[in-house]
Amino acid sequence: MVNNTVxxxxxxxxxxxxxxxxxxxxxxxxxxxxxxxxxxxxxxxYIIGVTGAPGVGxxxxxxxxxxxxxxxxxxxxxxxxDPTSPFSGGAILGDRIRMQRHSLDKEVFIRSLxxxxxxxxxxxxxxxxxxxxxxxxxxYIIVETVGVGQGEVDIARCVHTTVIVVVPGLGDHVQxxxxxxxxxxxxxxxxxxxxxxxxRAVTYLRSMIDLAKKKFKNEGWEPSIIMxxxxxxxxxxxxxxxxxxxxxxxxxxDILVAGKRDSARIQLTEMIKSRLxxxxxxxxxxxxxxxxxxxxxxxxxxxxxxACDELLSAMVFGLSLDPCSAPNRTSNHPDEKx
Numbered sequence: 139m140v141n142n143t144v145x146x147x148x149x150x151x152x153x154x155x156x157x158x159x160x161x162x163x164x165x166x167x168x169x170x171x172x173x174x175x176x177x178x179x180x181x182x183x184y185i186i187g188v189t190g191a192p193g194v195g196x197x198x199x200x201x202x203x204x205x206x207x208x209x210x211x212x213x214x215x216x217x218x219x220d221p222t223s224p225f226s227g228g229a230i231l232g233d234r235i236r237m238q239r240h241s242l243d244k245e246v247f248i249r250s251l252x253x254x255x256x257x258x259x260x261x262x263x264x265x266x267x268x269x270x271x272x273x274x275x276x277x278y279i280i281v282e283t284v285g286v287g288q289g290e291v292d293i294a295r296c297v298h299t300t301v302i303v304v305v306p307g308l309g310d311h312v313q314x315x316x317x318x319x320x321x322x323x324x325x326x327x328x329x330x331x332x333x334x335x336x337x338r339a340v341t342y343l344r345s346m347i348d349l350a351k352k353k354f355k356n357e358g359w360e361p362s363i364i365m366x367x368x369x370x371x372x373x374x375x376x377x378x379x380x381x382x383x384x385x386x387x388x389x390x391x392d393i394l395v396a397g398k399r400d401s402a403r404i405q406l407t408e409m410i411k412s413r414l415x416x417x418x419x420x421x422x423x424x425x426x427x428x429x430x431x432x433x434x435x436x437x438x439x440x441x442x443x444x445a446c447d448e449l450l451s452a453m454v455f456g457l458s459l460d461p462c463s464a465p466n467r468t469s470n471h472p473d474e475k476x
């Protein structure tokens with residue numbers, strides 16, 4: 139079954155790839171063997187990350203990029219990461235709706251993925267889905283992340299070119315500094331450039347780039363700024379030309395070699411972290427001792443910090459547990475004397 143699935147994906151079978159990505163997103167254990175077998179077919183695609191605050195027009199830009207890449211005969215895969223509801227666990231997956239015009243194109247594969255509560259813009263499912271599209275033979279893979287927040291810069295470490303989308307008048311230049319986005323952007327797109335404050339946004343970004351000229355000179359690439367009106371398909375060709383220029387630059391030349399190691403490091407680290415957290419939590423929270431510690435905490439005979447230390451020590455060092463030993467007396471009265 140594994141060999142048959144791998145063969146179909148390598149031959150570009152859309153239905154098989156869609157089912158595998160769905161199973162990856164649902165964390166079906168059987169997908170691990172398939173992903174192991176697919177690994178040897180990966181590493182050929184050029185990966186572009188597109189990120190920015192909600193409402194800046196990322197999906198529209200990606201839609202236009204796909205159109206122009208297809209006009210040039212390129213095969214394209216798109217992974218759009220949508221926020222997950224904290225209540226239902228589902229996602230709206232609206233990005234796929236915005237790109238419906240490509241749904242009948244066999245050379246375009248579009249898939250929406252939920253964040254599953256993951257911070258950082260990328261999930262383990264996304265990294266695995268990138269491998270699936272890569273193995274399918276997609277020449278370009280565009281990853282659109284959920285948006286820009288204080289820690290959502292992981293995308294820059296897993297793609298070849300990072301495109302940051304901003305719009306005038308929303309204070310995005312301030313957010314870019316706060317979130318560290320400025321440091322990871324290879325290309326900045328000022329979308330909705332017909333707005334009055336567009337030139338001001340460009341001026342601000344340019345001044346920030348000028349302040350860091352020494353840093354960018356050492357890296358071999360100075361971030362560029364593109365003004366665009368995605369709805370009218372203005373600036374998209376210029377964006378793709380700039381991406382191609384970045385691809386040929388010294389920085390990307392290094393990334394395609396050394397950067398692959400960083401990407402592999404991130405993927406392996408995330409896998410280990412995910413497995414450790416899942417297995418450790420299951421072992422601890424599924425034990426009778428865990429319930430006893432909860433009782434002790436509720437009775438105020440043990441504080442949660444000590445309980446955590448003891449449970450983890452038992453897990454790591456194999457120490458025996460006695461939740462009710464050494465009662466932890468906590469006074470609720472600051473003026474009470476020993």
